Amino acid sequence: MTTLSHPFEQFAERVLPSTLGEDVRCGFHMLARCHPLAREASLDFAERSEQIVFVVRGATKLVAHASESRDQVVAFHFAGEVFTVPEPDNYSYSVCALRECELLTFASPEFLRLAEGEAEIMRQLLDSTKLSLRRCREKTIALGRKTAGERVAVFLLGMARRIGVEQDGRVALELPMSRRDISESLGLTIETVSRQLSKLKDDGVIETTGRSGIVLLDCPDLQRRAGFLKRTA
Amino acid sequence: MTTLSHPFEQFAERVLPSTLGEDVRCGFHMLARCHPLAREASLDFAERSEQIVFVVRGATKLVAHASESRDQVVAFHFAGEVFTVPEPDNYSYSVCALRECELLTFASPEFLRLAEGEAEIMRQLLDSTKLSLRRCREKTIALGRKTAGERVAVFLLGMARRIGVEQDGRVALELPMSRRDISESLGLTIETVSRQLSKLKDDGVIETTGRSGIVLLDCPDLQRRAGFLKRTA
DNA sequence: GCGCGGCATTGATCTGGATCAAGGAGTTCA
DNA sequence: TGAACTCCTTGATCCAGATCAATGCCGCGC
Secondary structure, three states, rough: OOOOOHHHHHHHHHHHHOOOHHHHHHHHHHHHHEEEEOOOOOEEEEOOOEEEEEEEEOOOEEEEEEEEEEEEEEEEEEEEOOEEEEOOOOOOEEEEEEEOOOOOOOOHHHHHHHHHHOHHHHHHHHHHHHHHHHHHHHHHHHHHHHHHHHHHHHHHHHHHHHHOOOOOEEEEEEOOOOOOHHHHHHOOOOHHHHHHHHHHHHHOOOOEEEEOOOEEEHHHHHHHHHHOOOOOO | OOOOOOHHHHHHHHHHHOOOHHHHHHHHHHEEEEEEEOOOEEEOOOOOOOEEEEEOOOEEEEEEEEEEEEEEEEEEEEOOOOHHHHOOOOOOOEEEEEEEEEEEEEEHHHHHHHOOHHHHHHHHHHHHHHHHHHHHHHHHHHHHHOOHHHHHHHHHHHHHHHEEEEEEEEEEEEEOOHHHHHHHHHHHOHHHHHHHHHHHHHHHOOEEEEOOOOEEEEEHHHHHOOOOOOOOO
């Protein structure tokens, strides 16, 4: 990845087809808003229309505000991902930086007007929306039917697939989110998440280093603890 | 609505643009599979690719199977709606008829190949996927952060908007799903749902008639009980 | 390096909703 | 129209995870 290129270039390379006409490309460029975000800073779209967000660099959480001091982390998103922030209705949503971050945002109606004729972009948008939907449904299953231990196992396996580094069977993770973020994502409390992680450590399934480092020592065991369907291999 | 027309006609009228070429339209027709479903019958896509489903008539639930006897109702869908059933991964999904039903299904990859050049259809598909995503996120918030009482209130208000009949301030509902379906949707037990409904009845917020009839007498009160953000009117 | 502040862990207690266990009321079908 | 089945409601008890309360430890700033 060319780390020093302009944010829009990164977006274009990832999302826009190379055959795209210069005028349309320019339209997207005009529409793009760049947001450098410090750690813990958040983007609030309270008054605005649906937004399309591209994570140029860093890691983010999409948070829904149910009421004072009751936030639900709806999703985590990492560099290179595209996602949609709904306009506020029963809840208001905001995007918060887990680490220092660079985001590109587009007002959705204008984006769609530009993209409508471009089959490739529409396809990309549909794909990323379907990916979000799939993840959200899996979260629904976890929150509706799983125990604390299962939820934590599901979380670790999901993060391993997305940001893990495999090395001889083990997977090393550098979690960008705090225990609070994890608990607000899993519908648990900080204490319960901590206890479950301690239990996994005691059982020799994971190792932790500092606050954010986790090594998954036994993924098959975690898989069993996650309460997934038995793979009908 | 012309109740006796062929299922595919209903789909075409709702989803396909009137300007669509006869050959493409014919392609969709070839791809469509019609499924008349009796009450409680379900369509299982265990071995197949992602599916696009159109509800011609009736009411359905999308169910995820987490493990034996632990099902989560991911969504309800009513006549005229389009939704996507993911291909099985950690969970397997099925669509189940709440009442006698008629469904039209399409294998997603083939559908997309046909739709790719048709901006209007892609737009519709994106819109219905975003609607599913929005509802799924709201469910996530409910399951992650809300009490039993709040979840039931959210459920009733949601159903009121979708299948309620308003008459002088009250909203009459004829729920097509059982208490079990509701509990599996809200991540609760049958008993808890029943108790919460009884409480609402005692408090004069709703009235029930038979097993499936519910009248919402005081929607503002329900709104308060749902634990939504205060509307910053 | 060292001390400070916030995050994480660990322990003790409490509680909302699950589970277990009967009854009661709607539907259906003879 | 009534018998039987299924679904729903209501009550009693239990428990996973929340809440309350210290303590410990990492990481930053000086």
